[in-house]
Amino acid sequence: LANHQVVLGRYEFTLWDSLPKFEDSLQERNRKEFKVLVEEGLVAAKASRQAALDAVDTAARSMASAVSMRQASWLLLSGLSSEA
Known part of the structure; x- marks a missing residue:
């Protein structure tokens, strides 16, 4: 599931x-707002992707x-030395 979130995060970043490239097709008064929106979307996508990467790492x-822990428990119960 976490790996899927990483892939989706990368896709979201790519979309943002x-x-x-569509900025030029907007009217001048809308360009600044559009640019801010895209920048915020990129920041959010990066944060989302990093959170997913952290979840995978964890x-x-x-x-x-x-x-x-299972190996150590097995060695302890078996009576074998972990030094060998």
């Missing part, structure tokens, strides 16, 4: 990044910790 680290 493609909008400035999930990966949690999985690694769980595997490590």
Whole structure:
């Protein structure tokens, strides 16, 4: 799910990044507002993508910790040394 969010975040950023090419087709009085809107959209898309990347990173680290804890538990219960 988190990987899907990263892909969608990148797509959203790409969409916002493609909008400035339409700026010339607007009337002069609307260009400034349009430019601000696009800039805010880009910032929001970057933040959303970063949050998704952080979620993926957290999930990966949690999985690694769980595997490590399970291995340590198994070694402890088996009586084998973790030094070997």
